[in-house]
Amino acid sequence: MPAIDIPEAETREKTGLAAPWNVIVHNDPVNLMSYVALAFRKVLGFSKDKAQKHMLEVHHKGRSIVWTGGREKAEFYVQQLHSHLLLATLEPAPEG
Amino acid sequence: MKFVATKEGALALEEIPPVLFGLLQAIPLRAASEDPRVESRFYPAPALDALLVEDWKSFVRPELQETFLSAREVVLADLCGTLETEGGFSMKIPPNHMDPWLSTLNQARLAIAEENHFGEKDLSEEIVPDSSDPRPLALFQISFYGFLQECLVKMQD
Numbered sequence: 151m152p153a154i155d156i157p158e159a160e161t162r163e164k165t166g167l168a169a170p171w172n173v174i175v176h177n178d179p180v181n182l183m184s185y186v187a188l189a190f191r192k193v194l195g196f197s198k199d200k201a202q203k204h205m206l207e208v209h210h211k212g213r214s215i216v217w218t219g220g221r222e223k224a225e226f227y228v229q230q231l232h233s234h235l236l237l238a239t240l241e242p243a244p245e246g
Numbered sequence: 247m248k249f250v251a252t253k254e255g256a257l258a259l260e261e262i263p264p265v266l267f268g269l270l271q272a273i274p275l276r277a278a279s280e281d282p283r284v285e286s287r288f289y290p291a292p293a294l295d296a297l298l299v300e301d302w303k304s305f306v307r308p309e310l311q312e313t314f315l316s317a318r319e320v321v322l323a324d325l326c327g328t329l330e331t332e333g334g335f336s337m338k339i340p341p342n343h344m345d346p347w348l349s350t351l352n353q354a355r356l357a358i359a360e361e362n363h364f365g366e367k368d369l370s371e372e373i374v375p376d377s378s379d380p381r382p383l384a385l386f387q388i389s390f391y392g393f394l395q396e397c398l399v400k401m402q403d
Contacts, residue, residue, distance in 0.1 A: 179366035180359045182392055184399045185352065228292045229306050233313050235352045240293050 169242055171224040173217040176237040177208050189234040190216065193227060218243050247334070249397050255341040257401055262328075262335040269390055270337075271325055274318045276387070277353035283360040288314065288353070314353055320346035344398050351391045351398075358384050 175186075183205055190201035194216055207214035216238075217227055224240040231238035248260040262270065289307050291299050320343050328337040339347050359369070362384045373385045 179369055180356050180364075180388070181352065182395055182399070185348065185395055188348075188399050188402060225292070225298075229309075232290065232292070232306070233310055233349075235288065235349070235356060237290055238292070239290075 170218050171221045171240050172215045172243045173224050173227045174213050174239050175208050177212045178237050193230040257339040260336045261333040267335040273354050274322045277350045279357035281361050284357045287360050317346035317349035321350040348398050351395045355388050355391050
């Protein structure tokens with residue numbers, strides 16, 4: 151049997167975390183503040199105080215970053231927030 | 247009209263006058279608006295990425311439509327169980343129906359606001375009744391549904 155030259159395979163393993171994404175909730179004049187805070191608690195599992203803090207940030211600053219992490223989970227949270235009729239978007243988190 | 251938290255955790259609405267009962271009956275209908283402005287508010291773009299927006303329309307939007315529709319159906323069924331008594335109408339919102347009610351009330355409030363182009367300023371203005379203008383009635387509807395939402399949020403706290 152003829153010998154087969156098996157080329158030496160060079161493999162490189164790439165490790166590292168995927169770039170994080172932000173989930174952002176935007177202000178809406180119609181949604182009640184108490185309802186927005188309740189939606190944060192239900193969807194994101196926030197404590198009452200944390201939900202209140204983010205709700206007030208949305209109200210006063212027009213938007214609040216409510217979660218940062220992997221894209222798939224960010225999409226899931228945006229869908230859940232949309233199911234509560236909140237204006238939510240996802241965008242890549244700025245580097246650094 | 248009385249709002250009573252029952253021992254079982256339900257919200258009982260009692261002695262509802264006919265005018266307010268009419269507004270309650272209108273909730274599922276107002277929530278089911280097909281106005282394009284309402285559609286865009288109910289199904290906002292999740293990001294700037296065009297590919298994600300297209301995927302969202304194909305996969306997420308039908309799920310959201312189903313969620314909103316099933317919430318409206320729960321509310322409609324509860325409204326069908328309303329009793330007429332001497333003091334007015336009465337009905338109960340059981341604990342496991344509170345989420346569908348919150349959703350449908352929110353749908354209705356957002357739909358009315360979009361259809362009437364209401365902004366923050368309009369929503370905070372004093373409501374002056376005027377039979378020749380549908381605007382104060384729309385504002386009153388948003389306010390009444392908001393009050394009911396607040397009661398439901400408090401009961402879930």
